[in-house]
Amino acid sequence: MIVREMANGQLLCMHQTTHALMAEQFCRHWGNGDFARPLPYAATMLAIAQHDNGWYEWELHPRLRSDGYPMDFLHDDDPIAKVALWRRGVDRVFEQHPYAALLVGRHAALLYEGDLPNLTGPENKGVAEQVAAFIADQQMLVEVVRHAYAEDSRYCDLLKPAVVDANTRLLQFGDHASLQVIVPWGAQSVMSNCPLNSQERISITMRHSEQTITFSPWPFGVESFAVEAHGKLLSERHFVDEETYHAALAEAPLRRLSWQVVKE
Numbered sequence: 001m002i003v004r005e006m007a008n009g010q011l012l013c014m015h016q017t018t019h020a021l022m023a024e025q026f027c028r029h030w031g032n033g034d035f036a037r038p039l040p041y042a043a044t045m046l047a048i049a050q051h052d053n054g055w056y057e058w059e060l061h062p063r064l065r066s067d068g069y070p071m072d073f074l075h076d077d078d079p080i081a082k083v084a085l086w087r088r089g090v091d092r093v094f095e096q097h098p099y100a101a102l103l104v105g106r107h108a109a110l111l112y113e114g115d116l117p118n119l120t121g122p123e124n125k126g127v128a129e130q131v132a133a134f135i136a137d138q139q140m141l142v143e144v145v146r147h148a149y150a151e152d153s154r155y156c157d158l159l160k161p162a163v164v165d166a167n168t169r170l171l172q173f174g175d176h177a178s179l180q181v182i183v184p185w186g187a188q189s190v191m192s193n194c195p196l197n198s199q200e201r202i203s204i205t206m207r208h209s210e211q212t213i214t215f216s217p218w219p220f221g222v223e224s225f226a227v228e229a230h231g232k233l234l235s236e237r238h239f240v241d242e243e244t245y246h247a248a249l250a251e252a253p254l255r256r257l258s259w260q261v262v263k264e
Contacts, residue, residue: 014231015054023174024049047103054089069240166195228258
């Protein structure tokens with residue numbers, strides 16, 4: 001769950017799966033004379049749009065923080081359950097498309113590789129073991145997917161490490177861009193390791209206001225496009241229990257957020 005604090009004090013609760021669809025909106029026009037179009041295109045877009053589908057069950061019964069404020073992904077306090085959530089998401093995508101699952105798993109592994117050095121001490125032993133096992137399993141998944149496509153010559157090149165990395169970095173670009181505007185974070189962000197092509201990476205600067213978003217350099221094949229996400233708008237900020245919170249979500253009106261992505 002993403003919980004956005006609105007200017008009037010209300011809360012906009014948006015599902016991770018909604019955010020993931022918005023991430024795909026940022027990437028579907030990727031590619032021009034300077035930036036290579038992702039291949040395989042459909043599988044890469046599927047991975048981006050489905051990269052947070054492991055949250056689906058959690059978001060059917062979202063939790064509260066200890067003070068009664070809606071729990072969000074930034075404050076989630078059950079790291080072992082979160083690893084299980086990622087596993088569920090990778091497995092689910094695998095049934096749709098093994099290559100897409102490889103990208104989702106690699107995306108999560110990259111996030112965890114950055115966290116693993118901080119999981120020290122006996123209090124973090126169980127979490128560190130679960131994270132390390134997950135990372136190892138994603139490395140093994142590469143061979144599983146290679147075996148799945150052993151008789152498909154097209155995937156020989158698409159499964160090369162540099163190509164898998166480029167497509168995973170595109171997923172990360174979409175993930176970051178979506179979160180940047182809907183959490184929201186700062187009005188400007190520099191995103192590193194964006195794929196120029198299968199071999200080269202580049203940094204892209206993102207700037208946004210309440211209505212528009214720009215990127216420099218421009219990685220898209222169109223001059224402009226729209227992105228949007230929706231959530232449930234809550235008037236209350238704290239709830240006595242989760243049953244009350246769930247009832248409020250069920251009755252809350254939808255609110256849509258939208259931006260125009262434009263070339264500078």
